[in-house]
Amino acid sequence: MALNTNNDHLMCNCFPTSLARPALNWFKNLAQGSIASFQDLCDKFISQYYGNKRLAKDVSSLFTMRHHEDERLQAFLTRFNLIKSMVIECQAFKLVINRGTPFHTSLVVNTPKTIDEPNERADGFVRLEEEEATNSRKMSIILTEEKSKTKIRQK
Known part of the structure; x- marks a missing residue:
């Protein structure tokens, strides 16, 4: 397909x-x-x-959770761990990405609303990075060719 x-x-x-x-x-x-x-x-x-779609949670979500009187401990732990994993996934992304990069800034300024959003957003930054690398290689090739042409003219 x-x-x-x-x-x-x-x-x-x-x-x-x-x-x-x-x-x-x-x-x-x-x-x-x-x-x-x-x-x-x-x-x-x-x-x-x-x-x-699962919405991303921030750390405060963990502090607002309550174990209800009629809720079994196992059910509460399952619910708590689900929220915790959602928090950790989004927070971990912010922690491991190099600070000061455009992608990190994007994560801090516009907090992801879903679990998938950091990866989806990263795709755009990957494309931008690849395009910049390609343009840099092209410029390097052009400069090398220009230097070669200049040397040939000088000889």
């Missing part, structure tokens, strides 16, 4: 093979002719299931 990503018809026909029960039922109940393109299908799917 990776070779046919421009084939909307194929992508739309293959999409339901990746779905399980509730999502597959949602797909089957789409009105016929309501999807104009694979991007349209993706947009509708995301808007349908966006609410299922």
